[in-house]
Amino acid sequence: MPFPLQRTRAVVVLTLAVGLLSLPVGCETIHPDRPTAEPVARSADPAPPPSPVVPTLPGKYATRRGCCVFYHDFEFSPDDPLLAEPENLPDQVYSELRLPQGNAVVQVFLFDTQSRYERYMFDERFGRYKNQPARRAYFFAEPRIGGGEELKIYTWMGDHLRTDLRHELTHALLNGVLKHVPLWLDEGLAGYFELPPANDGVNPQHLDTLRRGPLLQDLARLEKFDQVKQMEKPEYREAWAWVHFMLKGDPAMRKVLLDHLQALRVNPNPGPLLPKLREATSNPDRALADHLAGIEYPQSRSQPK
Numbered sequence: 001m002p003f004p005l006q007r008t009r010a011v012v013v014l015t016l017a018v019g020l021l022s023l024p025v026g027c028e029t030i031h032p033d034r035p036t037a038e039p040v041a042r043s044a045d046p047a048p049p050p051s052p053v054v055p056t057l058p059g060k061y062a063t064r065r066g067c068c069v070f071y072h073d074f075e076f077s078p079d080d081p082l083l084a085e086p087e088n089l090p091d092q093v094y095s096e097l098r099l100p101q102g103n104a105v106v107q108v109f110l111f112d113t114q115s116r117y118e119r120y121m122f123d124e125r126f127g128r129y130k131n132q133p134a135r136r137a138y139f140f141a142e143p144r145i146g147g148g149e150e151l152k153i154y155t156w157m158g159d160h161l162r163t164d165l166r167h168e169l170t171h172a173l174l175n176g177v178l179k180h181v182p183l184w185l186d187e188g189l190a191g192y193f194e195l196p197p198a199n200d201g202v203n204p205q206h207l208d209t210l211r212r213g214p215l216l217q218d219l220a221r222l223e224k225f226d227q228v229k230q231m232e233k234p235e236y237r238e239a240w241a242w243v244h245f246m247l248k249g250d251p252a253m254r255k256v257l258l259d260h261l262q263a264l265r266v267n268p269n270p271g272p273l274l275p276k277l278r279e280a281t282s283n284p285d286r287a288l289a290d291h292l293a294g295i296e297y298p299q300s301r302s303q304p305k
């Protein structure tokens, strides 16, 4: 996007006083080595600064796998396990949540470095999403000219890439088949599916932190959020906990969540979830605490990068 170049007209006037005032009155001696007066100099307008380099998207290569097209500027091994995620994750998400398979194509922009990613996304002058809080990866559903939405994931080749891809891809898969995904639920489900199937939905870091307490769950508060900046780490943890509680706890809780998701397929605002949970269990907060205490998760299970 063009921006106004601020030009300042610099006018430099150089004069040199030759010490006339210090000469003795009446003395007309002129020293031959007296410095001559500097010429008056006025510059032209300064040359405009070199055009800043506007950050660009990766796109030297495009690799299609499953539901995704990856855009990248480096060569990818076709055997890279990352490329298997778009082939496997949709089945896992849709079957566990009893949702129909979507057919949307997700564009994944893979930056080679963090700095290039951050410049494209958040640079205060050029960042395409500079009004969003800086995060390691993002998913956006953007209106497409002519109707529909473009589903886009932006991230970079860091240590958390596989987890981040699964997380953002879960957002894309949900947004592809639901009329609306409430923010807390979107993040809770993404946190549930971001680690490989062997984790069975358990996020060990979230679990450890929640078990150390204090456990301050408040689903009514989470359900009011509608801006990304309202979700920080404690809210991500809590959202994951509610989702894990419903999907892996009592079957009655699971039914509440699956019914809510079915409602969201046709109705963007089926109302809050908490009242429905209260119909299924008298004290959801207590039931959640009991659930978290009872999750069996071997500490030795390694986490993928």
Ligand SMILES: [Zn+2]
Residues within 6 Å of the ligand: 167, 168, 171, 186, 187, 190
């Ligand atoms: Zn997310």
